[in-house]
Amino acid sequence: MNQTTTLVFPEPLKQLRSQSREAALLGLSVEQTKPMGVITVRPTTLAAxxxxxxxxxxxxxxVMLEAAAEGTGREVRLGAPPSPPVEERSVAALPPASPAPPAAQGPPPLDLQGLLRATPRTIDRREGLPGQRPMILKDALFGDDLVWLRFHLEGGASDRVDRVWWEKGDITTYVQEASGKDLRIVVQIPRAAVSKKTRVSLKVAAGPAYRFALTPSTLTSFFKELFK
Known part of the structure; x- marks a missing residue:
């Protein structure tokens, strides 16, 4: 009796409900509403x-409250603040990392150093049907291991060659650039693979294909030495 008990709630007090007669006998008093609700109880009778x-x-x-004949007032903390829910995560076993696939091997680069040291031979062979832009095999440059064929597509500065091939498959090492009104193309092939049956073809995008035979009868004496 006549002892004060303090009740501390876990969060702000929005509303406190009780019977008015019971509240009067229990001596209820709201001390604070934020940040936590705090009330005090000081019973006035043992019947409270x-x-x-x-x-x-x-x-x-x-909360059920009842007055006691003996005891001392104290602070009572009710309902600890709820802890945030633990997020359950299922960790799936990851498959072992597969080795990276080998990088695709690109075409061999144009050997500019070899091209600068190569020996040129004039050819000036012209191909093309009536009504088509003429393509000319201007010359060939011979290195120790490679041959470079230089073509001109007359009036084709705005065109592009999209495929070059020969009897051994596609040729992927070539460069092209506009030069005045013409298109210049340099094609690199291995010298050891050139034979009397060698045919080099060039396809212009959305245009015709041109085929050049590298034979002793149509080229220079240098090719005759090459084919011996």
Missing amino acids: RGTIEFRGPTRVLR
Whole structure:
């Protein structure tokens, strides 16, 4: 009796419900509402008893109170703040990393150093049907291991060659650039693979294909030495 008990709730007090007669006998008093609800109880009679209902932003607590003949007042903390829910995660076993596929091997680069040291031979062979832009095999440059064929597509500065091939498959090492009104193309092939049956073809995008035979009868004496 005549002892004060302090009740501390876990969150701000939004509403406190109780019977008015019970509240009077229990000596209920609201001390603060934020950041936590705090009320005090100081019974005025041993017959004091009752139930209070605490309502906060997320929780509702009901507390039964009853006066005792003996004891001392103290602070009582009710309902610890709820801990955030633990997010359950299922960790799937990852498959072992597969080795990276080997990088695709690109075409061999144009050997500019070899091209500068190569020996040129004039050819000036012209191909093309009536009504087509003429393509000319201007010359061939011979190195120790490679041959470079230089073509001109007359009036084709705005055109592009999209494929070059020969009897051994596609030729992927070639360069092209506009030169005045013409298109210049340099094609690199291995010297050891050139034979009397060698045919080099060039396809112009959205245009015709041109075929050049590298035979002793149509080229220079240098090719005759090459084919011996």
